[in-house]
Amino acid sequence: MAPATHYQYLVIGGGSGGVSSARRAASYGAKTLLIEGKYLGGTCVNVGCVPKKVMWNAGDMASKLQIAAKGYNFDLSSSMPIKFDWASFKVKRDAYVARLRQIYANNLEKEKVDYVEGWAELVDKHTVRVKLNAGGEAVYTADRILIATGGAPIMPTNIPGAELGVTSDGFFEIATYPKAIAVVGAGYIGVEISGLLNALGVESHLIIRGDTVLRKFDDMIQQEVTNAYVKHGVKVHKGSNVQKIEKAANGRLTVHYGNDKESTAIEVDHLIWALGRHPLSKDMNLTEVGIELDSRGKVVTDEYQNTSVPNIFSVGDMSEKVELTPVAVAAGRKLSDRLFNNKPKSKLSYENIPSVVFSHPEAGTIGLTEKQAREKFDKVKVYQSKFINMFYAPCEQEDKDYTVYKLIVEGDNERVVGLHLFGDASSEILQGFGVAVKMGATKADFDSCVAIHPTAAEEIVTLR
Structure with a gap:
């Protein structure tokens, strides 16, 4: 059955932010349409966080295998040559991504969100024209419209070749x-x-x-x-x-x-x-209907995701100052809570958002850098520890990596305003400590937590 022409909520962009907001709105009974021109899941699922982490896991495993052979005395040459098969691993990785896309589609169907494959442009503040991937055009109207088209990688144009x-x-x-x-x-x-x-x-x-x-x-x-x-x-x-x-x-x-x-x-x-990335805001007639863009082409929004047009909103890399998938997801859900679940004050707090870089080893951060803290507060103290993770105990010195933890506090009660981690498992460690920082924990709160021994993370609650 063809989808209805008019919707209460029309979402342009099938990435994490758009899908999350559409599903949440539909769960409250709003008649919702999602439009996506390329692939469900957006950058994160298809060419970003997910396949990157799968590749990172392969790299991490390769490093651990080397350590197992040298430091932990495993004979990895006795049974078969250990080598990485890039081509066959790519097939597995791509199949996993394809399964995730299908899960996205299934969830939309489960929540009764109508889905159209095509490229959308605004006709006016309530009307969207879609160039359908299957051919032809369709026009839809909506009470409210969300722009969540994300961004694309920047390709230089001024370098020969x-x-x-x-x-x-x-x-x-x-x-x-x-x-x-x-x-x-x-x-x-x-x-x-x-x-x-x-x-x-x-x-x-x-x-x-x-x-x-x-x-x-x-x-x-x-x-x-x-x-x-x-x-x-x-x-x-x-x-x-x-x-x-x-x-x-x-x-x-x-x-x-x-x-x-x-x-x-x-x-x-x-x-x-x-x-870096640029927002996908071209060819959508955004400024023609009155939507304000900044100098980078991003949609200008307030703290409630409102654009300069009252019934049009934006989340994700198209508008956010923090270009992270969980930020888009959280902002999209809170927007739908506000619009369709009678929560007029629902909005995302952009303070103390944790973030991790899947480097080798990992790095994680939440809150202010030391430089930012000293610029903002009069009384700042830094606690830092640099050590060798016990995992490397049997390894030769050249195979060992340092772990470094840095805690930044301000004021007489030493409220934690920044936590920066470098070392194995920083992503998993930071998620838990991020809750404490978000709650306004002090150094004394960290100290009052009994250390789990032997772990690397115990250093964070024993800093002196």
């Missing part, structure tokens, strides 16, 4: 085991991809403009991740920009990089641009 490289989306299309890859960018994506490639035995080059990676993070995390990557063999090219890329007859790429004074070239199988 830039088109020979691929974005992070293209990384997941690489079908055969590469020998060497260059990654450009010092943020989450560049760090994560270069790290997992290196762990899987690929010659990994990371080209960055500054001296450290993750420059928006606390100085400790910047320095520790950078040092660890250099130590483990990632070829970090600091203070450099890509100048041009050339393709040889054998298909390999020559990447010229450097600065104003010098230039160097490396030969790789692929080059991956990891330069």
Whole structure:
């Protein structure tokens, strides 16, 4: 049966934020339509968090196998050669992603959300025209409209041969085991991809403009991740920009990089641009219906996800200052709570949002950096511990990684305003401590929790 023409809620974008908001609205009885032109699940499920973490797990396993052989005296050569089969693993990874997409579709059906595959544009503040993937057009009207179309990777246009490289989306299309890859960018994506490639035995080059990676993070995390990557063999090219890329007859790429004074070239199988993302706000007639965009093309919203048009809202990478999947999910759900469940004050708090970089080892953060805390508060104290995780006890020194924990407190009662972790399992550890920071815990609250021994996380409740 064809979907109805008019809806109470029309959601443009089938990523995490859009799907979450649509399902929550439908659960309250709102007649809801979801429109997506590419694939359900958006960036996170298809070319982001999910397949990245699967690849990271493979890299982490490769590292652990090396430690098992050398440090823990497992004879891994006695039964069969241990090698990584990139091509067959890609098939497994892609099949897992496909299953997740189907789960998204099943959940929409379960919640009675109508779903249309196509590309939408606004006609007016209540009307949307859709160019259907199956051909033709359809027009829908709605009382309320949510824009959650997300973003796309940035591809440079001013570098000769830039088109020979691929974005992070293209990384997941690489079908055969590469020998060497260059990654450009010092943020989450560049760090994560270069790290997992290196762990899987690929010659990994990371080209960055500054001296450290993750420059928006606390100085400790910047320095520790950078040092660890250099130590483990990632070829970090600091203070450099890509100048041009050339393709040889054998298909390999020559990447010229450097600065104003010098230039160097490396030969790789692929080059991956990891330069951030831009919002997918073009070709939707947003400004034509009165929606305000900022200088980057993002939809301007207030704390309640309202745009400049009263019945149109936005969540996710299209509008958020914090471009994280759980932020989009939480914002989308709270918006539907407000619009359809009589909770007029429902909104997402953007304070103390935990975040993790799946580097090797991992890094996690919540709250303020030390620099931000000192700029904001008069009385700041920092507690820090640097140690070797017990996991590395039987290992040779060159195979050991440091774990570093940094706790930032302010005021006489030492309220925790920042927690920064570097080391194995930081993602799992941070989730629990994030609750404490969100609740306004003090250093005394941390100290009052009896340590679990022997663990790395016990250091966080025994800092002096």
